[in-house]
Amino acid sequence: MNIKFGTDGWRAKIAQDYTFENLEKVSLALAITLEEENSLNKTCVIGYDTRFFSEDFANHVAEVLSGVGFDVIISDNFIPTPTLAFSVKDKSCAVGIMITASHNPYNYNGFKIKQSFGGSASKEFTSKVESNLEKIKTYKFRNEKGKIKVQNLFENYKNSILKFVDINAIKESGIKVAIDCMNGAGSGYLSSLLSDLNIKVFPVRNKRDPYFKGSRPEPIPQLLGPLSYEVFSNSLNLGTALDGDGDRVASCDASGTIFTSQQTYVLLLNHLVTSRKLKGKVLKNFAVSVLVDKLCKLYDIEFEILPVGFKYICSKMISEGNVLMGGEESGGFGFLGHIPDRDGFLSSLYLIESVVMSKKSLMEQLDEIYDKVGFFEYDRYDLKLETSVEEVRKKIRDLIENPAKKIGEKKVSEISTIDGIKYILEDESWLLIRPSGTEPLVRIYAEGKSIHEAKALIGFGRKLFQ
Template sequence: MSDVISFGTDGWRAIIAEDFTFANVEKVAYAMGMYVRNTYHRNGAAKVPLLVGYDTRFMADRFALRCAQTLITMGIPAKVVERDVPTPCIAHATQHEPTAGALQFTASHNPPEYCGIKYIPHFAGPATDDITAQIVSHLNDKPDDFHVDDVEVPRFDPTAPYLASLKELIDFKKISGARLRIGYDALYSTSRGYLDKMLKEAGVNVTVLHDWRDPLFGGGMPEPKYQYLQDLVKTVRAEKLDAGLATDGDADRFAAIDEGGNYLSPNHLLCLLTRHLVKNHGKKGPVVRTVATTHLLDRLCQMYGLDYVETAVGFKYVGEQMRLLNGLIGGEESGGVTVMGHIPEKDGIMANLLLVEMMAYEGKSISAIWQDMVKEAGLELIYRRADLKLTMRTQKGLMDRLRESPMTSLAGLPVTEVGRKDGLKLYLDHHNWVLIRPSGTEPLVRLYFEGTNVEQVEKVMADFNQQVDKILAEFDSKPVMEAAARH
């Protein structure tokens, strides 16, 4: 059965009632219990509890309860949250008191038919590969005759300590004096009653959308991308608000809309927040980004005299470097951000609050602040995403060929360097680059492009597609290239 349970970059996710069943949840819970027993409870150590949380997804609360009962039956102390909670909130709870970490039942921004389990160790960041490997090694350990007892499970509420930590991190006094008018789309997520509450307490006039639990997410996706934020865009424009904010299903990712109703990508926001921390707070430290994140961040680091570290895709790598280096800010192009002095886990609530704080400090709109930053940097980069739909076999063949013989030029620009940290990254002249990454779990090759102007980026994309077509013709396979996002 363990072949059905596959841990990706952020835990195990599967379709409810197909692979995500009570039986498989018990298997994962048992494996988790074995890991806790061998790691936290060995050699007579105190039996610290494993925390269990869940988001607003269908049956997530029931799955969380069964998980906790499995652990307690094994002799592993466990307790469950009183209501659905944001992932960063329960992550914070792992270091608020001695714990063996937390299991969060969430599929984050995936479609509503999915649920998932994510393990957050006691250091409040994503589990690293070595930890995940140890858990996976126990997936077949649950005995056939093991029976989960219908025991009473202790409950707890991690909200107050988490909110207190945000009040220490964010300058709410500054926000209070700015008289901002903000739109907030909860997207039916766990962030309702967190982000909106803190902004209202600071005197912000908040217009709230979709702040109730709906396991179907209003027929859309709990993902803060432009196509799912149309109600927020309309509200910002109609009510002439200063900005619109949003989080994903478990509130660990974020997005924003400027005063004109224009979508601001995570790449934009990561750069703005980096500038804010340096300019308005005088902070210094290494900046951590993934291999797929904008290189405009590199230019800012050069301007401010900061080191930067590039990691593989996945916030577990960003979080690990933030812990090891005491980084200033760490982020990824998909919307995950954390900062110095906070947990090494992505936090969409914190990131949105920091964005509002930035507006209060600057006394300007987000679009005006962006233009200031671009002028200071002397550079603006265009970012594009696309996916190649290929069979797993063809995907492997393409990547093998590209690794053996990388492209030497694209749209007349020579390839000056080839990076192999995660997939294949082709560095071109004039700030252009291309990243090719196989999905690993889906029949997709993920493509990332960045350059100094739209025309050049589109030429690079077109030439790349032509060269890939020639390679795939040898495999008798025709790819489907789809635009994934425009950042």
């Protein structure tokens, strides 16, 4: 098969392309890549999520890497991806591997690589891994065998993230919170962490279920009905949800309203600036709300727009250092002083702390933000096409070369091509169309002054491919 790394790792269907044989190939290609970089550090840490066979796949990778001289630390249980990313730095390892397919359906699994800095592998690095797949039959590894150790990885990670919030204020608040781990890798961990802070926790989908109760572990409004019901029916202060591997977050107001990831982004940013008084540059990807731009301008904060994929944010967090926050439209956020990677656990803690410190609900905080910078609604649609990946890319190129000058009655004031094509309209609403890198699918994003406007923009984008 053609093993390709997407925006964050390689993913495939279990027993179809995601097999023990292909996992061995990817693991050996990774080992070759590390050796070619002349790394004297031959240590690796491995984690895994709650999917079918994840523990078996992780143990197989450990055996393969130890067989070519790597000392391997493997988690004693399923863990969230942020725990694995933190452990790479905490254990001073050359690389970390997370066996997970994140928010994909139950019949998928994946292979995420975290480099020594504790963040997603760069495009350059994963490209080398892909090309080294051709070398695994002829490459001469050293004739040595490494050790495999099984360790608890969560405890050190937990102690680290608790340093970022006011533990005493949270403990004394009496706050009540629902958490929905969607039967993924956060199950049991987040509820335990919050209970230790004297929070009354109302857990939802908080046990391992490789089938994810027939759904998929993606924290988007249409899949978070159980969280909304739990918050509203028990008169709780708020709720948070994690995706399948715990690196993305969604938020729920006391009213039971599930916020979009865009709204969650501005809530977190506003809290860090107004309540925590933190400073630094803000990073966002190409599909993130204009509300972030407007909030940054209001607070006189430098911000930068990057292509879709947290690895681009990760790279900037490392190279520039003083990055207050980086975020993407899918609900993944990274923070100053922590690992340069997404963390749904720390995001949840900050959301809880925002309610405690401001003494306002999430909705009240959001309404205040709207009063300051204006109101926008966001929507997204993934359009599957009966064509090839290359034909999709060709169509995007055609759109870039011949861009629309008007959408409906509104003039297009700017075209941006950082990642796909983005039409920015005269009233600051926008439409983004970008191709999937691995399948014949177009992702269409839009933001308007109302949900009706956002959906109309999505409709315009869909018609371009009819």
